[in-house]
Amino acid sequence: MSKAMTVIVADDHAIVREGLKMLLSTMADVTVVAEAADGEAVQVLARSEPADLLVLDLGMPGVTGIQFIADIRAMAPRMKILVLTANVEPRTVRAAIEAGANGYLTKNGDPAELADAVDALRANDIYLAQSIRFAVSDPARQTLPSATDEALSPIPLTRREMQILSLAAQGLTAREIAERLGISPLTARKHRENLMRKLSLHSAAEIAAYAVRIGLPIG
Amino acid sequence: MSKAMTVIVADDHAIVREGLKMLLSTMADVTVVAEAADGEAVQVLARSEPADLLVLDLGMPGVTGIQFIADIRAMAPRMKILVLTANVEPRTVRAAIEAGANGYLTKNGDPAELADAVDALRANDIYLAQSIRFAVSDPARQTLPSATDEALSPIPLTRREMQILSLAAQGLTAREIAERLGISPLTARKHRENLMRKLSLHSAAEIAAYAVRIGLPIG
DNA sequence: GACGAAATACGACACCTGCCGTATGTCGCA
């Protein structure tokens, strides 16, 4: 019927990309036209050759969380974004959708859901993995994402805080972080302090555990 | 020529399993006969229905590192073990091989390596991913793994150290750990010190990241 | 141009950490 749907596959693991490509290629009217291994490649593709669909692993290097989705959404407003990640924190799911993602799959889910998700997105629906559907379906949030922004907002971190989170997660001290970013150790410390308050974390260990769990780039 | 090679695919992400199965099914004489999503399932399969090959993701829940490989090797001595992980620490690669793994692939590597690795293992060779080959090829380690045990052995932790690792990973201080275990804070501290030396970790953050990455129960 | 958000920067204080010692009791195994 309609012409083939073009897809960009973005995941830092080549083996996972290959698996996704094979899974997608079994679907009718789906063509994988490009792949990306880091956030920058995704941005370049979104700007120069946006496809109909982007399958995006949130744990990639250079993909600093939710803000990245909003950036891609801004670059390629008509491209569907299907987030694929191991992360199942309700907060992140909500935030991803509000930032402009059209679907959210977990790596633990039934692989058949990938096909369902692609179909749903093709029909301009939003698709959430079975296992996390409850997270967004609570009655207080039935309104369209475009409406409420400031309500229970998904703890937005600033760009700087995102950087500090990533570096602190690697066990770097405030001084080391400051050196890498070319700022004062006291400033690095203050950024960390702020992000810890936002995320309700209380130690370096909790920062690291949190970062690994949400699949932040650790390298 | 020969009969088909039976394979068990073990990864906690269903989508990755599915991708691996598709990749493997494109190879001649390879049949995926089972899959597992956690360490326990792998052990059950190894005991009851060992296959010719186990493709094992080291990052799975219940797969507590190197010791797990040795256990599987003991349960099914004739089953080839192909380790697949994002981890590229030379130490881990060496330890995995010494514990009885027959191959080591990284998730970042060229997917074509999977076929190469399967072929190599079928021919009773050991296969290492291109990107990490240097790690084990240093001349000082050319001896057979069966010979040297005490040398750089695969980092055994005592029961107590395991407990402390788990608690420290949650961000607990020495005092809090001591309270939970009913021992002196100074003793808890010493246990932590010892396990850190064994694992070459140097901060609470690294402990937490390590624990989450190897899938320790996080409480 | 005015306002707010973000980024920058500094200080103080109690506490914890990572690293270095040492020492004693228990238990298994050769």
Added chain:
DNA sequence: TGCGACATACGGCAGGTGTCGTATTTCGTC
């Protein structure tokens, strides 16, 4: 019986952390 591994326990010291302040500059947006 004795050796070695493990668990227990204590202390010092330099440095880092977590939490509380305050203050200036830069930047986007209304």
